[in-house]
Amino acid sequence: MVGALKALVIGMGILIIVGMGLVVYGMLRQADNLSSREAFGEVSVPLAESCRIAETGAGDRGLVVIRIEGDDESCRQILVFDSMRGALRGRILLPTE
Numbered sequence: 001m002v003g004a005l006k007a008l009v010i011g012m013g014i015l016i017i018v019g020m021g022l023v024v025y026g027m028l029r030q031a032d033n034l035s036s037r038e039a040f041g042e043v044s045v046p047l048a049e050s051c052r053i054a055e056t057g058a059g060d061r062g063l064v065v066i067r068i069e070g071d072d073e074s075c076r077q078i079l080v081f082d083s084m085r086g087a088l089r090g091r092i093l094l095p096t097e
Helices: 002-035
Strands: 051-058 063-070 077-082 087-093
Touching: none
Parallel strands: none
Antiparallel strands: 051 063, 063 077, 077 087
8 A cells, every 4th residue: 555655656746747847848939939029120100290199008918009199189099009010900099079
């Protein structure tokens, strides 16, 4: 009975060590994938002269949120960019009532 218990504990210890090795391998692979991503380059966002950037923020999964304000009605908007691809994901217009 004691021998079987020892074998079980040794077997579980080996499984833990192998599992931890696989976790470390997976983390290293993910880190390598993240570091090999290319920058998207330059993105141009046309704004009217009366518009200005009021606030910026970073969201989940590489999203960048930019709030635009100004005197013109077309200035009141929120832009959501995907920083991984450099693409405009959405535009939220904030009209006055």
